[in-house]
Amino acid sequence: MHDLDETDREILRLLLADARRPYSEIADAVGLSGPAVSERVSRLREAGVITRFTVNVDRSTFTDRVPLLVDVSVEPGHAVDVYAALRDADGIQHVYRSADARVVAHVSLPDANVESWLADALDTSVVDGYDVNILAESEWTNDLPETDLAVACAECGNTVTNEGTTAVLGGERYRFCCPTCEARFTERYEQFAGDANADVDA
Known part of the structure; x- marks a missing residue:
């Protein structure tokens, strides 16, 4: 490209x-x-x-919904699963996962019953605790930076130009700045996939 x-x-x-x-x-x-x-x-x-085209519904505009910011502390090793569960939960506007095992969700609920909402969405045994704040105002901006846009190489991070290559691995598309980076990335990917399959077979 x-x-x-x-x-x-x-x-x-x-x-x-x-x-x-x-x-x-x-x-x-x-x-x-x-x-x-x-x-x-x-x-x-x-x-x-561009990965998909979506409709962004602001659930907080519905009169029977309370907009909340829920900051969930998660036991180590479970943040990815909690993030995935909340991403698909009822009323979610946006959800974020931090590096310190916390998941923050902007959610609009009909009754502000966060405990019940969490219990419906995920296994709460991995939740250490959570803080809830009622949102007075929020705005989602998805603007592009003024710096030059460029696709980054999945291997080295350099800019992918016309000489770049593309590979589909595990159903995901990856872009590379050169065939060498593609070969390195593919070799490492296949090695990890082979190790994972060996662990499953064992």
Whole structure:
């Protein structure tokens, strides 16, 4: 994929503001044709820059919901599972996992009963405790930085240019700046996958 230019950045900004925006409207804004915009969006998806198009529902706008910020302390080794469970829980707006075994969730609940909500969502035996704050106001911004956008190599972190390569491993797409980085990454990936399978078979 080519380096991301200002037109790509503007297309991404427009889609971030409204993922349902017609390509014809985007084309008018960036000075391209509709098919050219469609081609650029397809390239951005192939590169993994765009992973999906979603509708962002603000549950806090419903009159029977209470917007809460729930900070959950988790036993070591369980933060990933708790994060995954809360990501799919009822009323979730956003959820974050920190490096110190905490999971923070912005959630809108009909009765503010966090204890019941947590019990429905996950195994609470791995929860050390939690703090709850009622949110007075919140705003989610998903803006692009003003610095130049670039796809980073999954192996070394360098910028992926036109000479870059792509590999699909375990159903995930990875981008590399060169064939050497792809070979190193793939070899290590296959080794880890082989070790994991050996542990399961044992």
